[in-house]
Amino acid sequence: MISQILKSVILVSLVSSVISYILFKNTSKSFVEWFAICTIIQFLFFYFYNNVITFFTKLKLEKENIEAIKLINNNTILINCESCKKINNVKIDLSRDNEFNCTHCDTQNILNIEYTTIAKTKIYE
Numbered sequence: 001m002i003s004q005i006l007k008s009v010i011l012v013s014l015v016s017s018v019i020s021y022i023l024f025k026n027t028s029k030s031f032v033e034w035f036a037i038c039t040i041i042q043f044l045f046f047y048f049y050n051n052v053i054t055f056f057t058k059l060k061l062e063k064e065n066i067e068a069i070k071l072i073n074n075n076t077i078l079i080n081c082e083s084c085k086k087i088n089n090v091k092i093d094l095s096r097d098n099e100f101n102c103t104h105c106d107t108q109n110i111l112n113i114e115y116t117t118i119a120k121t122k123i124y125e
């Protein structure tokens, strides 16, 4: 981390020095003035650049989270067609009603999902 910061500072200083030297040779302003201006411009640029990168990374992460949540809600089950009793591979989305057309007889089936509870029994020692 510290070595990265040091590397960045050295690189910024190097770029500032080169540009400042060129501008100093061609204009009336001093090298120190150009160096300060170049350094400030670079820091401002990297500040905004980092903000933009952070913003897009956040956006991407949020999108991935939404996709993950969608994936959690999706499950595939093997279920028999009500008409021909043959097995179908059906995708289930618990956030909406589920229907499927049988791949064997093309009958439209509506999935009836029922939830029941079972009390967990404890075994006494």
Ligand SMILES: [Zn+2]
Residues within 6 Å of the ligand: 081, 082, 083, 084, 085, 086, 102, 103, 104, 105, 106, 107
């Ligand atoms: Zn069928």
